[in-house]
Amino acid sequence: MTEKQHKNVKRDIEKMLVDLGEDALTFEHIYLDSMNRQQTEYLLDRDHTECLLTGYSAVHRMRVIKRWHDLEKLAAIPALPENYISALEALLESKKSEAALVLVNKEQAAEIHDIKSLFKEGMTPTQFCKMLNGINTQKVNGWLAERNWLHNKSQSGIRWRATSYARDRYSQATLF
Known part of the structure; x- marks a missing residue:
């Protein structure tokens, strides 16, 4: 050109x-x-x-x-199927994907419900992690700190507290 x-x-x-x-x-x-x-x-x-x-x-x-x-x-321009059979096959694949996602969503909703039932008012992240057996509580606390949910109140690294952001937005009962 x-x-x-x-x-x-x-x-x-x-x-x-x-x-x-x-x-x-x-x-x-x-x-x-x-x-x-x-x-x-x-x-x-x-x-x-x-x-x-x-x-x-x-x-x-x-x-x-x-x-x-x-x-x-x-x-x-979206690619259109070349013929009627291709269109039906594309529709079938779309419906299969949709059904699979619905199933995954149901499974995840059940898991979320199960995990939510473990939360108790006033529970600390450390107490929650101990219930899950084998979870590294310091990594969880670090992850929560990176997202502005916790801050370390002492220099020794063992006094984690909810940040005002987390407390005000989610309240102590729903945080942990």
């Missing part, structure tokens, strides 16, 4: 990226050509492609812009 050889377009891209102070490796990609040789190409985003094209002639820019718009239109 630009009436330039691939190697020359690559050279133009490399020069443009140097001029912009950007690392060409960010855009570099390796592919295998028709003879199974490794070749380098650059996968540019829209801004960099437009920047590159403004250095080419108006005719070449327009060709690339029209092709780009055609590709965007194609990408926006």
Whole structure:
């Protein structure tokens, strides 16, 4: 479309990226050509492609812009089944997936209900973890601290308390 050889377009891209102070490796990609040789190409985003094209002639820019718009239109059109049987097969797969997700949701709801029944008002994360047998309470406390649910009140690392965020948002009874 630009009436330039691939190697020359690559050279133009490399020069443009140097001029912009950007690392060409960010855009570099390796592919295998028709003879199974490794070749380098650059996968540019829209801004960099437009920047590159403004250095080419108006005719070449327009060709690339029209092709780009055609590709965007194609990408926006959902792929339709080729025939009635393909459509029915796609519908069947969709319904199977939907049924599988419903089953998973039911199983998870039962597990969540079982776990919720273990919570008791005023229970600490450590007490809860001990009920689960084998859970590393320090890792759980660290995980809760990363999410702003707990903070360590003492320097020794053994006085975990609910943060005001967790206390105010979820109340002590539902936190642990």
